[in-house]
Amino acid sequence: MDTVLEMRSITKQFPRVLANDQVDFDLRHGEIHALVGENGSGKSTLMNILYGLYQSDGGEIIVRGQKVDINEPRVAIDLKIGMVFQHFMLVEPLTVAENIVLGSELRKGPFLDTKRAIQEVEELSQKYGLRIDPKAKIADLSVGLQQRVEILKALYRGAEILILDEPTAVLTPQEVEDLFKVLRALRAQGTSIVFITHKIKEVLSLSDRVSVLRRGKKIGTKATSETNEQDLAEMMVGRVVLFNVEKKPAEPGEDVLYLDRLSVKDQFGQVKVKEVELGVRSGEVLGIAGVEGNGQSELVEAIAGLRKTAGGRVFLNGQDITDWSPLKIKEAGFGYVPEDRHRRGLVLDYSVADNLILGFHGKKPHVRGGVWRDDKAIEENAEKLIEEYDIRPPVASQPARSLSGGNQQKIVVGREFTQDPSLLICAQPTRGVDVGAIEFIHKQVIAQRDRGAAVLLVSAELDEILSLSDRIAVMYNGQIVSVMSREEVTEHKLGFLMLGGRLEDYRAGEVNGHAE
Amino acid sequence: MQSRLKTIRWQGIATPLVAVFLALLVGAGFILFVGENPLTAYRILFMESLGSVRNIATTLQRATPLMFTGLAVAFAYRAGLFNIGAEGQLYMGAFAAAWVGFTFTALPRLIHLPLAILAGMIGGALWGAIPGFLKAKLGIHEVINTIMLNFIALYLTDWLATGPFHGGSWVPETARVSASAALARLYPPTRLSSGIYLALLAALIAYLILWKTKQGYELRAVGLNPQAAEYGGINVAKNTIIAMAISGALAGLAGTEQILGLHQRFIVRFSADLGFMGVAVALLGKNHPVGVLLAAILFGALQTGSAAMDRLTSVPRELITIIQALIIFFVAADYLIRRILRMKEEA
Numbered sequence: 084m085d086t087v088l089e090m091r092s093i094t095k096q097f098p099r100v101l102a103n104d105q106v107d108f109d110l111r112h113g114e115i116h117a118l119v120g121e122n123g124s125g126k127s128t129l130m131n132i133l134y135g136l137y138q139s140d141g142g143e144i145i146v147r148g149q150k151v152d153i154n155e156p157r158v159a160i161d162l163k164i165g166m167v168f169q170h171f172m173l174v175e176p177l178t179v180a181e182n183i184v185l186g187s188e189l190r191k192g193p194f195l196d197t198k199r200a201i202q203e204v205e206e207l208s209q210k211y212g213l214r215i216d217p218k219a220k221i222a223d224l225s226v227g228l229q230q231r232v233e234i235l236k237a238l239y240r241g242a243e244i245l246i247l248d249e250p251t252a253v254l255t256p257q258e259v260e261d262l263f264k265v266l267r268a269l270r271a272q273g274t275s276i277v278f279i280t281h282k283i284k285e286v287l288s289l290s291d292r293v294s295v296l297r298r299g300k301k302i303g304t305k306a307t308s309e310t311n312e313q314d315l316a317e318m319m320v321g322r323v324v325l326f327n328v329e330k331k332p333a334e335p336g337e338d339v340l341y342l343d344r345l346s347v348k349d350q351f352g353q354v355k356v357k358e359v360e361l362g363v364r365s366g367e368v369l370g371i372a373g374v375e376g377n378g379q380s381e382l383v384e385a386i387a388g389l390r391k392t393a394g395g396r397v398f399l400n401g402q403d404i405t406d407w408s409p410l411k412i413k414e415a416g417f418g419y420v421p422e423d424r425h426r427r428g429l430v431l432d433y434s435v436a437d438n439l440i441l442g443f444h445g446k447k448p449h450v451r452g453g454v455w456r457d458d459k460a461i462e463e464n465a466e467k468l469i470e471e472y473d474i475r476p477p478v479a480s481q482p483a484r485s486l487s488g489g490n491q492q493k494i495v496v497g498r499e500f501t502q503d504p505s506l507l508i509c510a511q512p513t514r515g516v517d518v519g520a521i522e523f524i525h526k527q528v529i530a531q532r533d534r535g536a537a538v539l540l541v542s543a544e545l546d547e548i549l550s551l552s553d554r555i556a557v558m559y560n561g562q563i564v565s566v567m568s569r570e571e572v573t574e575h576k577l578g579f580l581m582l583g584g585r586l587e588d589y590r591a592g593e594v595n596g597h598a599e
Numbered sequence: 600m601q602s603r604l605k606t607i608r609w610q611g612i613a614t615p616l617v618a619v620f621l622a623l624l625v626g627a628g629f630i631l632f633v634g635e636n637p638l639t640a641y642r643i644l645f646m647e648s649l650g651s652v653r654n655i656a657t658t659l660q661r662a663t664p665l666m667f668t669g670l671a672v673a674f675a676y677r678a679g680l681f682n683i684g685a686e687g688q689l690y691m692g693a694f695a696a697a698w699v700g701f702t703f704t705a706l707p708r709l710i711h712l713p714l715a716i717l718a719g720m721i722g723g724a725l726w727g728a729i730p731g732f733l734k735a736k737l738g739i740h741e742v743i744n745t746i747m748l749n750f751i752a753l754y755l756t757d758w759l760a761t762g763p764f765h766g767g768s769w770v771p772e773t774a775r776v777s778a779s780a781a782l783a784r785l786y787p788p789t790r791l792s793s794g795i796y797l798a799l800l801a802a803l804i805a806y807l808i809l810w811k812t813k814q815g816y817e818l819r820a821v822g823l824n825p826q827a828a829e830y831g832g833i834n835v836a837k838n839t840i841i842a843m844a845i846s847g848a849l850a851g852l853a854g855t856e857q858i859l860g861l862h863q864r865f866i867v868r869f870s871a872d873l874g875f876m877g878v879a880v881a882l883l884g885k886n887h888p889v890g891v892l893l894a895a896i897l898f899g900a901l902q903t904g905s906a907a908m909d910r911l912t913s914v915p916r917e918l919i920t921i922i923q924a925l926i927i928f929f930v931a932a933d934y935l936i937r938r939i940l941r942m943k944e945e946a
């Protein structure tokens with residue numbers, strides 16, 4: 084295979100960071116080359132340089148054997164390089180076809196030749212097997228389809244080298260599968276693809292080769308077949324990363340949380356949780372698996388007091404806490420890592436220190452005489468938690484907004500876990516979090532369990548559910564379809580139940596040899 | 600990272616300064632247009648507003664009510680509320696203070712004056728709490744509520760001062776407040792009153808509440824992210840009402856100061872938009888108490904100097920209104936200015 088692109092010794096200095104430090108990168112004809120690294124490792128910067136959005140401070144770029152000077156995207160496009168950004172650059176009120184041919188010379192008098200545009204887009208979508216309705220308005224399309232339009236746009240401009248910057252970050256699991264199919268098809272037709280991600284699973288299932296960046300430096304390039312999850316994680320983080328949390332067998336006690344036929348409606352009056360009966364015992368992690376949108380969020384918010392119940396009761400340590408205020412529930416021994424840390428878990432414009440007391444800001448020692456903030460105590464609390472939970476950078480006065488996703492999540496985790504709650508709910512605790520931080524958070528969850536907390540874990544990541552839970556419940560269409568011990572569960576079985584299959588049918592299938 | 604914080608803080612001050620500078624620059628264009636020398640005109644403006652102790656006193660006298668209304672708007676804004684009802688709250692506070700002032704005339708000064716001030720605060724606080732309550736409990740937007748309550752306050756006090764509490768003269772005003780309820784004049788013959796101390800105290804208290812108390816933590820959290828506040832056990836409805844009541848009390852103090860200090864009686868429609876000017880002052884002061892004080896003084900100075908400029912040059916006093924509007928325009932273009940600064944930083 085011949086090399087279509089080579090970047091040599093690329094260096095880029097931003098005012099305060101060296102984003103790329105003499106990075107070498109090459110792309111072969113018809114390969115999918117994954118570019119991975121934790122957030123801030125310089126992946127986007129490197130590709131923005133290739134696309135002409137940033138100017139490098141050193142190094143050279145060779146495209147198809149020619150040394151080139153890409154000082155603006157126009158040049159990149161002429162070199163048949165296309166880029167799909169994390170944030171799409173589509174004009175929402177316009178149609179798919181109009182967006183794709185935008186900027187081309189496809190005109191009829193002063194106007195766009197709509198008919199030809201539609202025709203050309205149809206041909207293009209035929210050629211690459213990317214199905215799309217050229218007449219649909221962008222605003223009406225799902226995120227996955229909008230991304231497809233971006234890819235078509237690049238192809239329309241003749242891209243033979245396609246760069247995708249974290250394309251899966253905005254997609255649902257099903258959409259990710261579809262995207263992978265598309266990319267494999269493009270590869271088969273000879274397109275060379277750079278695929279940026281920080282998810283190792285995606286690298287392994289899609290790419291031919293993989294390059295790892297860490298803190299702006301290139302750590303290495305390997306054939307995907309010659310590497311594995313462990314190896315890549317180590318290259319990304321710079322130390323050994325444990326995927327399966329080491330844990331001893333659970334020693335469960337009494338029910339700490341008990342839901343008695345709990346029903347919850349969403350804001351539109353739709354019943355989202357239907358008479359759920361469930362107990363979580365002290366000293367165990369109960370994982371709720373399920374495709375998102377099956378009532379998990381409403382269930383958790385009702386327990387937390389953030390959403391009114393529509394029937395049934397919630398008991399915490401034997402006490403009926405149904406529809407109590409969030410503050411009273413918290414004070415009864417409840418810790419909660421919400422699924423959306425930006426919307427719920429943090430006041431992004433507050434400092435790290437102030438976020439580390441959210442919910443406990445009225446308690447000693449943060450308040451003196453019930454009225455005055457004790458800034459010194461708040462600062463000390465922050466210093467302690469920053470140290471214990473390894474929040475970086477370790478600056479208490481910095482706004483939470485300026486931290487990476489993983490470190491923001493450590494603020495929430497640290498704040499909730501340090502209170503030693505008797506019930507702990509962790510909803511999507513590692514969503515959008517770096518590999519290193521995932522490992523850390525998982526360890527902390529198990530530490531809470533071992534301390535005797537009842538942990539309710541809600542996650543869309545099957546791996547997470549499987550590696551942390553002692554018991555696993557599957558939620559489908561507002562109901563808990565079954566609760567199983569960890570030993571009884573396989574990934575396959577979970578997948579079957581999550582999509583609405585019934586346990587009885589699964590067993591029957593197993594007997595007939597269809598399952599596994 | 601530290602230096603990034605500093606940049607942000609610096610930008611907070613830079614924007615208003617740039618805005619004032621640009622407004623004066625455009626104003627200079629107007630002055631040239633009417634055939635005067637901008638430097639001369641601006642020198643007169645400066646000398647007549649800040650060039651002598653007496654002029655400074657006049658400037659401060661004009662700035663005092665703006666400090667209160669600016670603080671009122673800024674305080675509500677910190678809790679995520681846009682209080683454009685300061686005008687109505689000011690009238691209600693003013694009337695309450697006047698009523699105590701001309702009714703309980705037998706009280707000794709030590710009791711009468713504080714009582715009248717308290718009445719002014721309560722009048723404003725109640726008038727502010729109503730839209731707070733409507734927002735918190737019924738979800739009706741405070742902008743709509745406060746506008747409507749402005750009209751109600753205006754017509755209600757019109758009627759009170761010309762009807763049941765008409766002072767008897769041919770002018771639409773109440774009786775004089777008794778001397779025991781009047782604020783002292785600090786620098787006669789200017790009408791600067793001891794209300795200015797009250798304004799400084801109010802700014803300090805607003806600062807302490809917002810940044811040094813548990814209550815302030817909750818108010819600002821509600822303003823920045825109500826959903827996270829709710830998650831953190833903060834009662835959003837309660838804090839909305841509290842924020843509007845405190846904001847209303849501050850606006851009420853503006854009216855109180857005008858009544859007990861400047862006019863010493865309630866005059867129908869005395870305010871001439873002091874409440875609305877508060878929005879501009881808060882905006883220019885970046886919703887920070889110290890910024891509000893400085894912005895109020897600037898506006899007070901412009902108003903004081905404009906009379907002299909009108910008298911001594913052929914520049915019309917309306918120029919000052921234009922400059923004030925331009926300042927607000929440029930602050931509102933803050934976003935744009937910040938973009939330019941950031942682009943410079945990155946280049």
Ligand SMILES: Nc1ncnc2c1ncn2[C@@H]1O[C@H](COP(=O)(O)OP(=O)(O)O)[C@@H](O)[C@H]1O
Pocket residue numbers: 097098099100101102120121122123124125126127128129945
């Ligand atoms: N325009 C910019 N100005 C200043 N610093 C930047 C800019 N873009 C990125 N950075 C910094 O450069 C580093 C690398 O960022 P980036 O390339 O976006 O990483 P990644 O895409 O791997 O997450 C980060 O520390 C980031 O904060």
Ligand SMILES: [Mg+2]
Pocket residue numbers: 123126127128248249
């Ligand atoms: Mg990136």
